[in-house]
Amino acid sequence: MLIHGLTPILLCLLAMWRILTPVLSHPQHSQCQLIQRTALCNNGELSSVPAGLPDNVEELQLNYNHIQTLQDNSLLRYPSLNTLSLACNSLEKIESHTFQHSKLLESLNLANNNLHIGSQETSHALKTLPGLRALDLSQNELNDEMVATLLQNLTSLEYLDLSGNLLQRLDETSFGDLHQLKELDLQRNIMYEIDGAFDSNPKLQRLNLAFNYLLCLTDFHMTQLVVLNASHNFIEWFITRQNLNDTFQLETLDLSNNKMLFFPFLPDHSHLRTLYLSHNSVSFYEHLADNSTYPNSTTTVEFYNMKKYMGNVTTQLWDESLHGDISSVETLDLRGNLVEYFPDGFIQKMPALSRLQMCTNCLETLNLTSEQFSGSLYELDLSNNRLSKIVADRGALTALGNLTYLNLSLNNLERLPSGLFSSLQSLRSVDLSYNNVDICRPEEADTGKDASSACADWKDIASLTQLYLKGCNLKIIPSSAFAGLSLTHLEMSDNPGLIVQESIQSLSRTLQHLGLGNTQIQDLDFSHLQSLESLNISRNSLAYLPPSLLSLDLKVLDLRDNRLSTIPSGQANTLASKLHTVFLTGNPFNCCQTEWFSTFETKKTINMVGRSGIECEDLIQMTHRVEHSQSFICLEKGGESIIWYILLFVPICLSFVGILAIVLLTFKPKMLQKSIKKNCLKPTSY
Numbered sequence: 001m002l003i004h005g006l007t008p009i010l011l012c013l014l015a016m017w018r019i020l021t022p023v024l025s026h027p028q029h030s031q032c033q034l035i036q037r038t039a040l041c042n043n044g045e046l047s048s049v050p051a052g053l054p055d056n057v058e059e060l061q062l063n064y065n066h067i068q069t070l071q072d073n074s075l076l077r078y079p080s081l082n083t084l085s086l087a088c089n090s091l092e093k094i095e096s097h098t099f100q101h102s103k104l105l106e107s108l109n110l111a112n113n114n115l116h117i118g119s120q121e122t123s124h125a126l127k128t129l130p131g132l133r134a135l136d137l138s139q140n141e142l143n144d145e146m147v148a149t150l151l152q153n154l155t156s157l158e159y160l161d162l163s164g165n166l167l168q169r170l171d172e173t174s175f176g177d178l179h180q181l182k183e184l185d186l187q188r189n190i191m192y193e194i195d196g197a198f199d200s201n202p203k204l205q206r207l208n209l210a211f212n213y214l215l216c217l218t219d220f221h222m223t224q225l226v227v228l229n230a231s232h233n234f235i236e237w238f239i240t241r242q243n244l245n246d247t248f249q250l251e252t253l254d255l256s257n258n259k260m261l262f263f264p265f266l267p268d269h270s271h272l273r274t275l276y277l278s279h280n281s282v283s284f285y286e287h288l289a290d291n292s293t294y295p296n297s298t299t300t301v302e303f304y305n306m307k308k309y310m311g312n313v314t315t316q317l318w319d320e321s322l323h324g325d326i327s328s329v330e331t332l333d334l335r336g337n338l339v340e341y342f343p344d345g346f347i348q349k350m351p352a353l354s355r356l357q358m359c360t361n362c363l364e365t366l367n368l369t370s371e372q373f374s375g376s377l378y379e380l381d382l383s384n385n386r387l388s389k390i391v392a393d394r395g396a397l398t399a400l401g402n403l404t405y406l407n408l409s410l411n412n413l414e415r416l417p418s419g420l421f422s423s424l425q426s427l428r429s430v431d432l433s434y435n436n437v438d439i440c441r442p443e444e445a446d447t448g449k450d451a452s453s454a455c456a457d458w459k460d461i462a463s464l465t466q467l468y469l470k471g472c473n474l475k476i477i478p479s480s481a482f483a484g485l486s487l488t489h490l491e492m493s494d495n496p497g498l499i500v501q502e503s504i505q506s507l508s509r510t511l512q513h514l515g516l517g518n519t520q521i522q523d524l525d526f527s528h529l530q531s532l533e534s535l536n537i538s539r540n541s542l543a544y545l546p547p548s549l550l551s552l553d554l555k556v557l558d559l560r561d562n563r564l565s566t567i568p569s570g571q572a573n574t575l576a577s578k579l580h581t582v583f584l585t586g587n588p589f590n591c592c593q594t595e596w597f598s599t600f601e602t603k604k605t606i607n608m609v610g611r612s613g614i615e616c617e618d619l620i621q622m623t624h625r626v627e628h629s630q631s632f633i634c635l636e637k638g639g640e641s642i643i644w645y646i647l648l649f650v651p652i653c654l655s656f657v658g659i660l661a662i663v664l665l666t667f668k669p670k671m672l673q674k675s676i677k678k679n680c681l682k683p684t685s686y
Ligand SMILES: *[C@@H]1O[C@H](CO)[C@@H](O)[C@H](O)[C@H]1NC(C)=O
Pocket: 127, 152, 153
């Protein structure tokens, strides 16, 4: 028993001994910390590789030091090294024979250095590494020629990071020897053209081209690629090489933040699951392909190439069937484009679609019946379009049984399909904000006669937890509006004149967040909302805090832009003991009654958002920051009375001065003349 108990302690001591020994025996390298066979010498002032480390170290980290040259003999002592990291060192070169004895080196991190200075010599050193698999050359100001030189003969390389350099143009010479390459990061260069650069890299699976200056990706034929990231370029066209029978391995394609006008021309056979096209100018043009309207319009586009004209690509522009194989697409992100409609059968081609993000486009109508969304649809975001009409029959709605998130905010909707919400049995979050849809009163409830209804009815949808109804011109909420729901979030801000009545009483068990900003509510009884954690009653002209707030366990309270002049200390203490976040700016606080501020301030657990922007007014209506509260003139005896003193005192003084002047001038009229002469008849020189 005793021995068993001691073993871990002994092991611990042993480990500590091993950590301490090198440090003790080589005090000059105390910057290094040894953990098993890893030496961590980061953030030191080292100008060379420390010499006194155990010769069996396998990993050596020398990041953030001052090593300018890695000298021939510097790694001689460490033949077991397989990982070397020299990021952020102002390293200019690696001498040719440095790696002579580092035959096991597999991973080399040279990020953020100045290797552009000594790239030639460094390239000789790299050639002596037969087993190098991972190389990070990011942020070294390397240009096309330097990179080509550095990468010559690195036939074993699998991971290469060249991000943040000065690459402009890639062709077949750039990565010609990297036959094993699997992952390549080229983001944040200044590339404008890629021409046959990856034909020698048949194993390349992940390619990042983000943040460059590419204008198009045509003749795409990298069938083995799994992830292609070309976001943040100036790409107008993405066109796959046509007539390829192979199945592309592509799963993720990121073309977001480009200049695409057309939906990308994707491979005919692929496993594409995620397609990011947000922030382009994508639209569909099928309606323009009508020959009679535009008889002479071109239907093909040709691409030429800087170096040779052979690789020209021609494509049929208006043929929507060239969208390629989208049958595996699960996520389609089209946020921020110019889509007005979906071409016939487009949605149907994606039976696996689970997220469709269409926020900020130009959709005007949507016929859920004809589009035939798949049953796997989970998230549908149609916010910020121009939708005035959504059509759906019962069948189409029942098919959307997995829909969980529906965002229709910022449209022009006045009617919704009858029974929209009651048919969607998995619905958890609905956003109807900024439309003109009312809430159904009991007598208006769905009769099933009309195909659409001017009010929304979500009675008894057990799954619904979040409901957003901002800015819907709501006036009177029927008291049964939320019956049968278990909402945790209810947002009804920006409905001026809102009358909530007893409607929220039915949510007293579940409601955690309630938004009533800009609704002109005055005194609402919150006391029954015992689960409430976050309350927004900003912009409501409240002159005092509703007393029923004090019994709640509120964590977040937004009181901005009301008319509070103070928070009585009893209330401040109660709130201070519960709140985590409070918003108080935009209230005309009284500078002479700011004890609440110090109550909140001394309580370190409260975050007063925009603390320095909380202002108050002093006796003469001057505005100050409450946090500088020492500097106000506040007379001890309450604020108001002093104003009356001033108001009385000033007229009395003025009358006295007036009488004095009249008396003086009556008895000495000469003085009057003199003073007039002096002031008015003085010769003036211009
Ligand atoms: C690099 O590869 C070329 C052929 O691609 C070969 O001629 C040359 O000897 C190689 N250099 C080294 C240092 O291995």
